[in-house]
Amino acid sequence: MKTKEWLIEKTLLLMALSAVAMLALIAIFVFIEGTPIMAREGLGHFLLGRKWAPTKGSFGIFPMIVGSVWVTIGALVIAGPLGLACAVFLVEIAPRKVADIVRPAIQLLAGIPSVVYGFVGIVVLVPLIREHLGGPGLSVLAASIILGVMVLPTVISISQDALEAVPRTYKEGALALGCTHWQAITRVILPAARPGITVAIVLGLGRAIGETMAVIMVVGNAVKVPAGLLDPARTLTSNIALEMAYAGGDHREALFATGVVLFMFIMLLNSLAALRFGRRRPSP
Amino acid sequence: MAGSTSIQPIAELLADRYMAQHAGPAVEVQGGGSSAGIRAALSGAAEIGMSSRQLKPEETGLKEYLMARDAIALIVHPGNPVRSLTKEQVRGIFSGRVQRWEAVGGRSGAITFITREEGSGTRGAFEELVMGKETEIAPDGIVQDSTGAARAIVATDPDAIAYISLGMVTPEVAAIALDGVQPTHESATDGTYALTRPFLLLTKGEPTPKARAFLDFVVTPESQATIAEEGYIPVKPAGRGSGA
Amino acid sequence: MPEAQLPKLRARNLNLYYKAFHALSDVTLDILPQTITAIIGPSGCGKSTLLRTFNRMNDLVPGARVEGEVTLDGEDIFAPTMSLVRLRRRVGMVFQRPNPFPLSVRDNVLFGPRAHGITPRDRLQEILEASLKGAGLWADVRDRLDEPALDLSIGAQQQLCIARLLAVEPEVILLDEPCSALDPYSTLHIEELMRQLSETYTVLIVTHNMQQAARASDRSVFMLLGELVEEGPTEQVFTMPRDERTEQYITGRFG
Ligand SMILES: Nc1ncnc2c1ncn2[C@@H]1O[C@H](COP(=O)(O)OP(=O)(O)OP(=O)(O)O)[C@@H](O)[C@H]1O
Numbered sequence A: 001m002k003t004k005e006w007l008i009e010k011t012l013l014l015m016a017l018s019a020v021a022m023l024a025l026i027a028i029f030v031f032i033e034g035t036p037i038m039a040r041e042g043l044g045h046f047l048l049g050r051k052w053a054p055t056k057g058s059f060g061i062f063p064m065i066v067g068s069v070w071v072t073i074g075a076l077v078i079a080g081p082l083g084l085a086c087a088v089f090l091v092e093i094a095p096r097k098v099a100d101i102v103r104p105a106i107q108l109l110a111g112i113p114s115v116v117y118g119f120v121g122i123v124v125l126v127p128l129i130r131e132h133l134g135g136p137g138l139s140v141l142a143a144s145i146i147l148g149v150m151v152l153p154t155v156i157s158i159s160q161d162a163l164e165a166v167p168r169t170y171k172e173g174a175l176a177l178g179c180t181h182w183q184a185i186t187r188v189i190l191p192a193a194r195p196g197i198t199v200a201i202v203l204g205l206g207r208a209i210g211e212t213m214a215v216i217m218v219v220g221n222a223v224k225v226p227a228g229l230l231d232p233a234r235t236l237t238s239n240i241a242l243e244m245a246y247a248g249g250d251h252r253e254a255l256f257a258t259g260v261v262l263f264m265f266i267m268l269l270n271s272l273a274a275l276r277f278g279r280r281r282p283s284p
Numbered sequence B: 001m002a003g004s005t006s007i008q009p010i011a012e013l014l015a016d017r018y019m020a021q022h023a024g025p026a027v028e029v030q031g032g033g034s035s036a037g038i039r040a041a042l043s044g045a046a047e048i049g050m051s052s053r054q055l056k057p058e059e060t061g062l063k064e065y066l067m068a069r070d071a072i073a074l075i076v077h078p079g080n081p082v083r084s085l086t087k088e089q090v091r092g093i094f095s096g097r098v099q100r101w102e103a104v105g106g107r108s109g110a111i112t113f114i115t116r117e118e119g120s121g122t123r124g125a126f127e128e129l130v131m132g133k134e135t136e137i138a139p140d141g142i143v144q145d146s147t148g149a150a151r152a153i154v155a156t157d158p159d160a161i162a163y164i165s166l167g168m169v170t171p172e173v174a175a176i177a178l179d180g181v182q183p184t185h186e187s188a189t190d191g192t193y194a195l196t197r198p199f200l201l202l203t204k205g206e207p208t209p210k211a212r213a214f215l216d217f218v219v220t221p222e223s224q225a226t227i228a229e230e231g232y233i234p235v236k237p238a239g240r241g242s243g244a
Numbered sequence C: 001m002p003e004a005q006l007p008k009l010r011a012r013n014l015n016l017y018y019k020a021f022h023a024l025s026d027v028t029l030d031i032l033p034q035t036i037t038a039i040i041g042p043s044g045c046g047k048s049t050l051l052r053t054f055n056r057m058n059d060l061v062p063g064a065r066v067e068g069e070v071t072l073d074g075e076d077i078f079a080p081t082m083s084l085v086r087l088r089r090r091v092g093m094v095f096q097r098p099n100p101f102p103l104s105v106r107d108n109v110l111f112g113p114r115a116h117g118i119t120p121r122d123r124l125q126e127i128l129e130a131s132l133k134g135a136g137l138w139a140d141v142r143d144r145l146d147e148p149a150l151d152l153s154i155g156a157q158q159q160l161c162i163a164r165l166l167a168v169e170p171e172v173i174l175l176d177e178p179c180s181a182l183d184p185y186s187t188l189h190i191e192e193l194m195r196q197l198s199e200t201y202t203v204l205i206v207t208h209n210m211q212q213a214a215r216a217s218d219r220s221v222f223m224l225l226g227e228l229v230e231e232g233p234t235e236q237v238f239t240m241p242r243d244e245r246t247e248q249y250i251t252g253r254f255g
């Protein structure tokens, strides 16, 4: 009995450790491959340089940093409110039957491969933007919308969990004070679910920053700091994915360095989220 | 084998097929560029060199085997009235100097040009054949990483222009003439269409038996069909679907 | 209690169904103003259901259906013209488990008034102080108004819930086993509080605790299997029950 438990415990520990080790190895590898060129080029030049001509010795990824930030924020502006509204609707407003149909449908949305999103983007969304708003259509806006839709399931389902975890008694308490349903939602349920909703947003953000395939197809990939939503841009991930296949030497290192920057971004995001959570934990 | 990065992907594909069918030593494919391929063949560093350009007069002592031709077509939306451009105009467009269609005899509108990612063989060919040493493709152009995506955009955007392999042109887009020559199988084969280049395999003197076997494999109808599927122009009539 | 007093709440032939389940059958009952009425009975007999009918909290339960009549000061609470918001402001409720919102003490008390559109600062401050005093909590929390309500002891949390209710100035206060989660000391505290409140408000309390009903209420209602068995002055119900089942329950022979 004792030995069996011991064995199980150690096995689990080993598995957990190996997962961590694997992640650490990937991180170390990316750093080893990516940092030398940053050192050679100078971190400032690398991060703030605006010219990216990797086969001709120019390695400035500033346009990609800006592109990533824009596209990610754009996706969030779309997926945040929409996802939260959807979650509130499903948990609080929709009749049971409707919710039971919509929920799996949203999960389905999460299962669609990103190429499909990208393709729909190119064939439907991009022409729409081009015709009605101007510009080449391939743009920050197109990428934000596609990404927004892609992270929607994440935002919805985690917000949903957060809303459902709010004790029913809060809502009853508010209603018993003569609040309307809407007041109960905005004044009690949403504030009580805020930590969970923040998690939803952060996870959505992480997914948005990391998504590549669909973005490559609709963002235009122009190496240029976008001047507006209708301009094409290139993101850090699309930069790597676009060029990695053929890259060698300095070019390849510069792409790894792009990965390092991406890595830092995500770390920053997660620590920000962790900080926010650390602040206050609701007691039962 | 080593050399042209344009040939590398198709050579790798064929090498995999070859190794699957034949026992014996592995066929290794490396890049490096056409000049490096020629040097490697001359020095014997590679049994087969790969070059996607004609040999220069001073590059002698090598036997050439034509495995395929690569032709690049410029494509526009079928509704675009512009059906012919000069090489100079194309260079202007892709370098960012010419930004409007009316400047090249079209309807009024801003040109959206679509290029391929750095390192792509098609981009390499385009840079070599159109842009030349002096001019660069403008960095702020739209970049797509596949022929399919580039084609899909041109198919929906009346103001877009892109370059893709001739074998990949479909009726949703219109291939336009360059310097008055329409890109076709024939014009690409007989050399009147300018945006074409040979895919050459090179050996120093007579090929080794191992190299010989692979060179023979490359011109089998199946291999040539594969070449056509990948968007290149086969040099031998292929078994099926050879008309690309 | 003067007999001539008009009832505050009045139920006539009230039936309630949870889908097919008949949870209240034919309940007819008058609740007098400024009185503490205790509802007693074994578990599952419909005490909470009855209580929750008076502020229509049962509307939240899918499949719940009501027949019969309930009036508040003679006004039909199921009438289409009756606003739920107004009804619940007039008939407030305290739950079995204290359920303060995860906000500060202050924001809990002022939750109702703010939701109802009261904004002047000094008016809110007045309400805050009066309500906390009314709930007997002012002295304890006057220096901790901005601390999280969830940090209070469980007894103080329940008092806070009462303060939160007083802040919307209800006429009737419904308490559903308000002391079941509390220690004996806090329980006594709440009972005293109820006594004070009954000078102004109409108080209804559901309780499992016979002593509590006996010592803290003016009138008692005994329920069994969804039926109202007996209703009368507490002393009479506990010492000379008219119904045999009441006697059995009170003397602890079932329940
Ligand atoms: N939402 C509901 N759906 C279906 N049945 C319910 C619901 N709520 C209560 N009931 C049933 O109605 C009956 C009365 O319930 P109620 O909660 O009013 O009892 P109670 O007297 O308050 O019991 P307790 O003393 O345990 O609190 C019980 O049999 C219960 O199972």
Ligand SMILES: [Mg+2]
Binding pocket: C047, C048, C049, C176, C206
């Ligand atoms: Mg109950």
